[in-house]
Amino acid sequence: MKIGTHYIPLEVLYTLAVVFGVLIICSTVFAIYHHKAKSTFSKELVVRTKSWWYISLGVSLVVAGPLLPATLVLAYVSFVALREMFSIGYFRESDRAGLFLAYIAVPVQYYLAYHNHYEQFLYFIPAFMFVGIPFILVTAGQIPKIVRSMSLIPSTLILTVYMISHMVLLYHVEFPDYELGGGSLILFLIIVTSFNDVFQFTWGKLFGKHKIMPLISPNKTWEGLIGGIICTTLLAYFMRFLTPLNPMESLIVGFVLALGGYIGGALMSAIKRDLGI
Amino acid sequence: MANHNSHFDSVAIMAALPNHKFKSTRAVAADEYFGKSALSRWLMSFFFHAVLIKRNPDENDPSAIDLLDAELKNGKSLIIYPEGTRGTDGVMKDFKSGVAVLLKKNPQIPFVPVYLDGFGKVLPKNAYLIIPLVCKVRFGEPVYAKQGDVGEILDYVQSEVQKLQSPDARNNNHFELE
Incomplete structure (x- = not known):
């Protein structure tokens, strides 16, 4: 249309x-x-x-x-995630400048993604921010616990901004004989990952017996993981009309997304547990 | 009546008010700080309907209590920070007695305890950078000050605000309380 x-x-x-x-x-x-x-x-x-x-x-x-509002919505999602992490992360008074710089990184990263400056997009946070933020923290002159802030602030940027901003890049990739564009790829990604969560949860609730990591995520079981991966892989197969993938590729992508969803969930559970949420 | 840690406190309370309350609500602010320039005065009155009171009034000036009493008699609601100035985040200083005098003079007017959580981290005193963080405004039920001397009323007001300090059901502000 x-x-x-x-x-x-x-x-x-x-x-x-x-x-x-x-x-x-x-x-x-x-x-x-x-x-x-x-x-x-x-x-x-x-x-x-x-x-x-x-x-x-x-x-x-x-x-x-269109690309601009889509980019703005994704940038807003990154901003909210970053704000959430900074609110619970126990930072020091002298970290304020570093936190501020981290917020500045959000529009810069999404600007690079929007204009498809691919190389700058790739190294802006892992190189510049991983040096810039620690340096700003050093200039504040407070040493105790500075190593914690030096590693935590840029790593939070990777988690909430660098990763999510990759979705914007999907608008710029081109495949031969594929006309649907980045929006379809993102829709595929969101549907498959959301249902992966639902599948793993449901399988775990119905048949879950053997816990994978009881200390980190007591609700995650082998039954939930395996059932979830199978269902998600099949879902990716049936949703492949949104993508340029052939049947075999769609199965592989579904499997990777399901596994990635599980890994991401486990990481976030561990972070939440450590911060006492 | 709220604790006070940041310039964002009044912004947050004003933003949380429904439209019809917003018009009749005035924030009480220090004249020495916010009344320095005509622009600041105008901004304060435009956004916060501010009542500027002097911390150290001259002899000819009307007293702060009289000014605020007149506003209350005029049907206005006042945002008052009884600590008198911005303090450290999470630490509540002793309330100054002016609020108790006001409440004693107006026993027919209830006060609403408010606890502002986290704004002292967004923009603390003496800081210039604004760091976006998750903050909460917790409103208590309107209560009437018990009759008694000024000290008793003051303790009561402070304890009502302090009650809201610990996180409660309002922290999960997705659902309205039944």
């Missing part, structure tokens, strides 16, 4: 239509249920569905909108 000069592939539109269809059904059912039950649980369902509406609207803008 064409709006002005902007083109939205039908595949993306259909997928989003399914998402919003499900949301409309959920909202209606939960609203009626809450009207009758008026319990805390029913209220929670209504509120949660509402937040899914916001998430879906944000995702729609990212996958179907």
Whole structure:
């Protein structure tokens, strides 16, 4: 579908239509249920569905909108994640300048991604920020615990800004005979990773017995992981109409995304547990 | 009545108010600090409907208590930081007695305890860089000051604000309290 000069592939539109269809059904059912039950649980369902509406609207803008608003939404996601991490990370009073510099890195990184300055994009945080932030911390002149801040602030940038900003690069990659564009790739990525979470959770709840890392993430079991990986790999296979992947490649990508989702979840669990959240 | 650690405190309270309350709410601020230039005065009155009071009034000036009392009698709500100045984040100083005198003069007016959590880290005193961090404004229920002498009222106000200091259900502010 064409709006002005902007083109939205039908595949993306259909997928989003399914998402919003499900949301409309959920909202209606939960609203009626809450009207009758008026319990805390029913209220929670209504509120949660509402937040899914916001998430879906944000995702729609990212996958179907023009590049600029899509980049801005992703940059905002990075900013919120960074703010969340900085709020819980126990930083020192003398780290303020370093934290400020880290926030400045968000628009710079997304500017580089938006204009497809690929090489600068790749080294800006791992090289410049990993030197710049420690140096700013040194100029504040407070030594105790400086090593912790020196490593933690730039590493947080990698986690919340560097990684997420790679999504913008998907808009710039080109494949022969593939017309759908970066929005479809991001939609594929988001759907597969979100459902990976749901699959691993559901399999774990239904059949979970053998814990993988009981101290870090007591809810993660081998049954959940394996069941989740199988379902996610299959989902990637069926969603490959959004991508230029052939059937074999889509299975491999699905497997990698499922495993990556598990690894990311385990990392975040460990961080949360260490910070006492 | 709120604790005070940052210039962001009034911004946060004002932003949290519903529109119809915003119009009738005035922040109380130090004239020596915010009344220095005409621009600052105008900004303060435009954004915060500020009542500027002098920390060290001249003999001819009306007293701060009279000024604020007149505002209350006029139907306005006041944002007051009874600590008198911005302190260290997480540490509440003793409240100054002016608020208790005001409450004693106006027993028909309730006060709303407010605890501002985290703003002292966003922009502490003597800092220039603003660091975005997650902050919370916790409003308590409106309460009437118990009758008694000024010291008792003061202790009561401080204990009501302190009650909100520890995290409670309002920290999970996704859901309204039933």
